[in-house]
Amino acid sequence: MRSMIFPKPALWLQALVFVSIACTFLFFSPNYEWQAEEYDAAYGADFMQEWVGARMLLTGHVAELYDVDTFRAWQYDPEIVGFAWKTDQFFPPVYPPSHYVLFSPFACLSFRWAVVLWLLILIGAAFLSSKLIADISNHVSSKLDVITADATRAKSKYLWIGLILFPSLLFSISLGQKSVGWLLLVCMTWRLLQCHRDYAAGMVFGILSIKPTLFFLMPLVMLRNGRWRFFAGASVSVCIIWGATACIVPIETWMAFANVLGTAGSYAENVGYRLDWSCNLMTMAYSLPVELTQWCKWAICIPLSIYLLYCVFEDRHYAVESPEKALMLLGSTILISPHTYHYDLCVLLLPILWLAVTDTKRGIATYALVAIGVTVASDTQVYFHIPIVPILLVGMVCELRLRGVLPSIERVAAVPAPKRLPA
Numbered sequence: 523m524r525s526m527i528f529p530k531p532a533l534w535l536q537a538l539v540f541v542s543i544a545c546t547f548l549f550f551s552p553n554y555e556w557q558a559e560e561y562d563a564a565y566g567a568d569f570m571q572e573w574v575g576a577r578m579l580l581t582g583h584v585a586e587l588y589d590v591d592t593f594r595a596w597q598y599d600p601e602i603v604g605f606a607w608k609t610d611q612f613f614p615p616v617y618p619p620s621h622y623v624l625f626s627p628f629a630c631l632s633f634r635w636a637v638v639l640w641l642l643i644l645i646g647a648a649f650l651s652s653k654l655i656a657d658i659s660n661h662v663s664s665k666l667d668v669i670t671a672d673a674t675r676a677k678s679k680y681l682w683i684g685l686i687l688f689p690s691l692l693f694s695i696s697l698g699q700k701s702v703g704w705l706l707l708v709c710m711t712w713r714l715l716q717c718h719r720d721y722a723a724g725m726v727f728g729i730l731s732i733k734p735t736l737f738f739l740m741p742l743v744m745l746r747n748g749r750w751r752f753f754a755g756a757s758v759s760v761c762i763i764w765g766a767t768a769c770i771v772p773i774e775t776w777m778a779f780a781n782v783l784g785t786a787g788s789y790a791e792n793v794g795y796r797l798d799w800s801c802n803l804m805t806m807a808y809s810l811p812v813e814l815t816q817w818c819k820w821a822i823c824i825p826l827s828i829y830l831l832y833c834v835f836e837d838r839h840y841a842v843e844s845p846e847k848a849l850m851l852l853g854s855t856i857l858i859s860p861h862t863y864h865y866d867l868c869v870l871l872l873p874i875l876w877l878a879v880t881d882t883k884r885g886i887a888t889y890a891l892v893a894i895g896v897t898v899a900s901d902t903q904v905y906f907h908i909p910i911v912p913i914l915l916v917g918m919v920c921e922l923r924l925r926g927v928l929p930s931i932e933r934v935a936a937v938p939a940p941k942r943l944p945a
Contacts, residue, residue, distance in 0.1 A: 535683055537649070543686060543695075544645040551696055554641060556605075556634055564607050565677040566637035569698035569809040570597055571613035573636050575622035576629035577602070580873065587622065587780035588615050603633045618779055621692055621732040644695050647706040652682035653708035655872055660881040661716045661843070674879055681875045684889060689896045694865035701868040704736055708852070708869050711740075715842040720744075720751035726761020727752075735859040736866065739834065743851060746835050799910040800862045802854060803827060810911045826916060830854040833923045845880055849873035849888070850922045853915050864896045864911065888918065 548554050553567040564570045574596045574911065578587050586592040593615045600606045628636040656678040685691060694701040706728050714723035730737045744752040768776075797808055803826055807818035834854050835910075836867045852869050856862045870892060878885025895914045 532679060535829075536652070539682075539686065540645055540649045542641060543648075544808065545897040547641060547645075549694060553698065554637065556772040563611060564597070564613070565605055566605075566633065566640070567696070567698040569637055569640050570603070570633075571615065572617075572625045572700075573604070573628055573633055574603065574613075574621070575615055576625040576627075579622055579771075580618075580629045584619075584775055587717070588782055590614060602674065613728045617834060618732060618767075619771045619775060620763050622761070623767045623770070637920070641695070641790070644698075644702045645700045648685060648691060649682075651702070651706045651709045654686045654706075654713050655685070655875050656681050658712055658716060659708060659876050660711070660874070661713075672780055677879045677882065683877070685871055685874050686819060687893075688868070688871055688889075689862050689893050690867040694868050694909070697865060699865045700733070701865040704730060704733060704866070706866040709872055712842055712848065712872060715752070720749055721755040724752040724755025724757070725759045729763065731756075731763060734859050735853060736869065739851065739855040743834055747837075749802060770829075777782065782804055787831060793926065796863070799865075800861075800909070801864055801899075801915065802859050802862045803857050803912060803916075804860070805909040805912050807928055809903065809907050827858050830858055830916075830919060833919055837926070843847070843872045843883075845876035846922050846925070849877065850919050853919050857912060857915050857919070864899065865895065865913075867892065893921065 553563065553565070556565060566573070572592075575587060577594065578584060578593075582882055583592070594612055596602055598607070598615065628640060631639065659678040659681070660675050661915070691702060691705075693699075707726055711723045711727040714720075714726060720772065725738075725740075727740060740799070741756050745755075797805065801810075803823045804819070807815050807823055810818050831854070834851055849870065852873060856866060859866075874889050874892065875887060876885075877888060891914055892911075897909045899909075900912050902910045
């Protein structure tokens, strides 16, 4: 009875650590430090553009949502955001209208307190993700013998430590980015799939459609593997979110967003693009001299994209019990996506930490490679012009592909050749 009323000591410790992280960011991080004088950068960092876009929707300025000059003016207006900051930075409106609609509840608060609430939500999402990853890892252990299952559950208790030390997650929280939320949605999706609740899993994953650059591949894979209920759930979720937005956003705003979408292919030429933060295949093209960029797009990036798609779609029986397949799918999504930054690598925490439970050495090695790659990426890009993170991700997907192929080749080679009948 006592254990039912009072949480286990390990849970208390875990909750205390996450609360301490929230306090550290809130009181010591420059992006969350409220001050009276002029800021060098925006308070709340990237969350600024979510709040401004949602505020424009709530105050009847939806027709001006994708007007760059108006969007910029709102960000620099102290009467709107509550502070003044230097005008050499700018967060453009690049997300679809549905994205700003879902963030509209935050616009009911002043920007200062909306940022505090958003930070608490990010920390809460990280905490829930750690619990879900442990549950996902323990689900497989239920099919093992008692000794192995106990060892697996013992390892999963400490996955949250790896989660809070992952550079991409700390980077995401520091910038007020949404990637921790995407990690939570992905973890919820996998847990529901493990419980054979495909329709609910699709409904949850459909929320990710407001971040199209991470949404596009998973529904196609599930459709390819005959998981119709997942695809149906995702379709319903998408229709609800985007249909509701269409009812409140005028056609002119959608046309303006279409113009923004039309420039997505040339995003790397935009002001503010950080090549040293980028981790998709196009990063390799833009890391080369200008005269070789177009050549790399066609001769390297497109063939690699086709190969990655082949690796993902080859296995018709997609298994949610496999961290290797999850790593291949999510890694390929990041690489093929037109725009992904280091903080988007948060979603890789699910397969990497899961792999650390099922295959500890490989999981730790993968974790270390990605963590070190993200840490040194800026220096390697500046001094050596080497996009180390996409190279590492391509190598991981290829290695996973070879691990899946070589055992089958060995089994075929082990089958004795049929004896010839005498003439």
